[in-house]
Each structure stands twice: as C-alpha cells, then as structure tokens.
C-alpha cells in the first residue's frame with residue numbers, strides 16, 4: 001500500500017532530487033492515508049531520508065550496480081513496488097530516472113505521468129498537473145490504472161522536512177541482464193551541472209565569441225552556478241553541446257537563471273521558463289527576454305558583468 | 320540493417336499555444352506542424368546508415384490522416400517507405416503498443432525515436448516500446464555507431480556523457496548530437512517528387528486502451544513587468560536578488 005519512491009544516490013550520497021521526491025512522496029502518502037517506502041541502490045547512510053518523511057527504506061547493495069543500468073534499476077524498483085503493494089510510485093526527472101521510468105511503467109502496468117509539478121489535485125481519480133508544450137502550458141492528467149507512476153519535475157515541489165523513522169532493511173531483488181553496458185563515463189568533476197544547479201549563468205551570441213566566456217565562468221564561480229548557453233552558441237562551437245539549453249536542449253528549472261546577451265527567442269524561453277527568477281543583461285531594450293524576466297539590465301555585458309562579479313564578491317565576503 | 324524511425328508530428332517550435340473546447344483541446348488553428356526536432360536528428364542519422372552501410376529506412380507515425388504531409392517530408396528527406404497507424408495517439412502507452420506491433424511485423428533491428436516530443440514532452444514512447452518489444456534501450460542518445468552486430472552508443476547524462484555497448488534489437492531515444500544542426504537536410508525538388516511515388520502504408524490499429532487521460536490545459540499565469548536596474552548601479556541587482564528574490 002505504501003507510496004514507493006526511488007531515491008537516487010551518487011557514490012553513496014543522496015542527490016538533492018532524492019530528498020525532493022521523498023518530500024513529494026510524503027505529501028502524496030498523507031493524501032492517501034499511507035506511509036512512504038524508499039528504495040535505494042548502493043546508498044550508504046539512509047537515515048537522512050527520515051527527515052523528509054520516509055518511513056521505511058529498502059536498501060539494495062550490489063557491486064554490479066555501481067554504474068546505472070536502466071533495465072536493472074527499473075526491474076529493482078518494480079520488484080520493490082510489488083513487495084510493498086504500492087499503488088503510487090514516484091521518481092525524479094534526472095536523466096537516469098527519465099530513462100528508467102517508461103520501462104518501469106511497462107513492468108508495473110502503470111500509467112505514467114512525467115514532468116509533474118504539484119501534489120495530486122485528487123487521488124481518486126488520480127489527477128496531477130504536468131507541464132506540456134515545453135513549459136508553454138500545463139496539463140491536468142488523470143492516471144487510470146491501478147498502479148500509478150509519477151516523475152516529479154526538478155525544483156517544482158521543494159524540500160519539506162518531516163520526521164519519520166526511515167527504518168532500513170536489506171532488499172535483495174533479482175537482477176536481470178543489463179543489455180546495455182557502460183564502457184566509459186566522461187563527467188566533468190568539480191563543476192556544477194545544469195541538472196543539479198540552483199543557479200545557472202547562460203551566455204548568448206551577444207558575447208561575440210568563445211574567448212569572452214571567461215567572465216561568464218567567473219560569474220558562475222562566484223555564484224556556485226552552472227554555465228549554459230543558447231543554441232547558436234553551441235552550434236557555432238563556442239561552447240559544448242552539453243551546455244545548450246532551451247526547447248531542443250537541456251531544460252533548466254533553477255532558482256535563478258541569468259541570461260547574458262541572449263535575445264529570448266521563444267524556443268530558448270520555453271526551455272528555461274520553469275526557473276523561478278530570471279535576470280537578463282542585454283544592450284537592446286526591445287529584446288523579448290525583458291518580457292520574460294524578473295530583473296533586467298539594459299546595458300553592455302562587457303561592462304555590466306565585470307561590475308556584477310565585483311559586487312557579488314564583496315557581497316559574498318560580507319556573508 | 321533494417322531501421323525504423325518514429326516520427327511524431329508536432330507544432331512548429333514558434334507556434335502560439337492556445338486551447339479550445341473549454342481548454343480541453345489544443346487549438347490547431349493556424350499552427351504549422353513539423354517533424355519533431357529530436358526525430359529529425361534521428362532520421363538524418365538513419366540516412367547516414369542508409370548511404371554508408373546500406374540500411375533500409377522506414378518511417379512510422381501513429382496518428383490521423385493529417386500527419387501524412389509530415390511523413391511525406393520524411394520520405395522527401397530520403398526514407399524508403401512510410402507507415403501510418405490510423406489511430407488517435409491518446410497516450411504514450413497506446414502509441415508504444417501500436418509501434419511494438421509494427422516493429423514485430425517488420426523485424427526491425429534498430430528503432431530510432433526521439434528523447435521526447437516537444438508537444439506533450441512525455442518521454443515515454445521509446446522506453447515503453449523497447450520494453451514491450453524486449454529490445455535494448457538507450458535514451459538521450461547523442462552518438463550511434465554500428466559495426467556488424469556490435470553497437471556503440473553515447474548517452475548524455477547529467478553532467479557529462481557515457482559510452483555504452485549494446486546489441487540489436489535496439490530502440491534509442493535520440494536528440495541533437497546524433498547529427499549536428501548543419502547536417503539536417505532540407506528536402507530538394509527531386510526528393511519531393513520521389514517522395515510522392517514512395518509507398519505510404521496505412522495500417523489499422525491493434526487494440527490498446529489509454530492508461531492516462533488529459534482533462535484540461537492551463538496557461539501559466541501572466542508575468543509581472545520586469546524590474547529594470549540602472550547599469551551604473553549593479554549593486555542594486557545584488558540587493559534585490561538577496562533581499563527580494565532571496566535566491567542568493
């Protein structure tokens with residue numbers, strides 16, 4: 001019966017999204033008058049899950065599962081859901097969770113709603129609000145199967161503290177063939193990723209060339225932010241593709257998005273609109289980004305950004 | 320190698336999004352439909368396999384007759400033949416069920432779909448299809464190479480990328496990176512003429528019932544006006560972000 005939530009970890013430590021989905025699962029469990037069970041794979045200390053409302057933890061530990069495998073992970077979560085008799089299963093919107101979710105949906109015969117942004121408006125029928133048309137609209141969707149699978153959008157629900165036992169027990173599911181095997185992982189370490197970042201600093205064609213990204217990186221550094229860029233910037237090879245954000249790039253749902261020399265084309269805005277606060281720095285007061293932003297500076301990035309860096313450094317020093 | 324490219328038919332990225340019938344239906348009035356951008360990257364990669372490795376490439380859409388111009392465009396880009404499964408794509412599961420039947424009957428080695436459609440952004444169909452067809456699945460795929468029976472794929476992960484090895488049958492959820500923007504092809508006159516003669520088969524659907532239902536659409540609340548800050552007073556921005564927006 002309990003609501004099952006998959007709480008992701010990396011090198012043994014929970015990702016922030018894991019705590020967010022746990023908070024969300026707790027809200028759903030309250031609505032349904034039930035408890036929350038989390039399933040973890042190779043997480044070490046699971047007690048923190050209690051702080052976010054998890055009553056019970058099914059701990060899977062297996063060295064074969066060190067690297068993510070969608071087949072195996074989906075199968076493990078399905079087995080956990082069956083064991084718990086869960087009617088609602090919740091995952092995050094990380095790239096791994098979005099990879100495994102449709103497989104899990106088939107395994108559980110569960111209707112699946114992705115990009116969900118709020119707690120269900122009703123649990124019978126089970127109705128959730130999700131984004132559609134790349135953040136240009138919301139869609140109320142009902143899930144009509146016995147088992148429901150929900151992928152929560154990043155930064156949509158936030159962290160909510162609770163206190164629960166997080167009673168851990170070992171869980172040993174059967175592990176299917178991988179089918180897909182990781183050969184190598186190429187991950188930038190020590191840099192904040194767009195997916196995890198609270199703050200994203202993004203540059204557009206207004207920055208004129210790749211040689212001018214020093215100040216973007218410095219601004220990101222001061223803020224502990226990830227760097228991103230508009231599509232033409234990655235198409236021109238000024239920045240790697242992995243930084244391309246927008247409708248056809250990565251989605252951004254940060255607390256703060258700072259756009260420098262970006263015009264604010266509809267395809268760009270669609271992908272970053274889920275961010276809470278938007279700042280634009282642009283020489284052209286008519287740039288469409290000003291209509292989408294909360295704060296704006298009409299000015300030359302080459303003058304404004306260095307000043308902003310300096311002021312932020314002073315501010316941080318005072319903190 | 321037999322390749323099937325799944326094509327979803329979506330509003331052009333610049334479309335104004337409006338709803339009708341008490342906000343229950345997407346208003347298609349004046350909306351131009353295109354090949355889903357993620358699928359266009361996949362189709363272009365498939366053309367490479369056709370030209371360099373002798374693959375055959377079919378395209379498929381699950382939808383009504385209104386999607387045929389989109390399929391013809393895929394034929395004009397170079398696909399060999401097209402299939403339309405004649406049913407409303409009511410949810411991801413219904414679409415995946417239809418596609419699974421096409422894949423089974425067609426004996427495809429490789430199915431190239433997109434990471435997500437830009438309309439409902441479900442990100443469901445490729446994974447469901449893979450599971451229903453007992454095929455391997457690589458999502459957010461940004462690189463794909465086939466050598467004999469060995470497949471190497473590159474997948475985008477949060478904060479980097481990952482190289483994986485796998486085998487057929489395989490479904491991928493692709494995106495930009497499979498090919499570059501500059502590799503995309505605009506159909507030429509000859510392609511368009513040839514596309515008219517290529518087969519477009521209409522199949523009747525298999526039984527499948529939707530697991531989810533769209534109840535209603537909503538537009539985001541209109542945004543308040545931007546607060547402008549004097550470029551000579553950047554400090555004010557720092558103050559506002561700290562005290563008002565509380566994000567730093």
Ligand SMILES: Cc1cc2nc3c(=O)[nH]c(=O)nc-3n(C[C@H](O)[C@H](O)[C@H](O)COP(=O)(O)OP(=O)(O)OC[C@H]3O[C@@H](n4cnc5c(N)ncnc54)[C@H](O)[C@@H]3O)c2cc1C
Pocket residue numbers: 203204205206207229230231232233244245246247248249260261262263264265266267268271281282283284287299300301302332356
């Ligand atoms: C199918 C499709 C999908 C797309 N998907 C995406 C997507 O996912 N993401 C995306 O970003 N785009 C996407 N686009 C492209 C989009 O339409 C725009 O072309 C793009 O976002 C513009 O990038 P930009 O703002 O960097 O460049 P521009 O539009 O050239 O804007 C540069 C801006 O910089 C300003 N500027 C110039 N000099 C300075 C200065 N010194 N200081 C401050 N500002 C300055 C200018 O006033 C201008 O507003 C897509 C397009 C299509 C057709």
Ligand SMILES: Nc1ncnc2c1ncn2[C@@H]1O[C@H](COP(=O)(O)O)[C@@H](O)[C@H]1O
Pocket residue numbers: 324325326327328355357358379380381382408411414431432433434435436437439440441442443444445
């Ligand atoms: N109606 C459809 N017909 C054919 N392929 C589809 C259809 N809907 C989705 N797909 C494929 O599945 C991918 C992901 O779509 P979705 O799960 O709807 O976000 C798309 O990029 C297409 O490749």
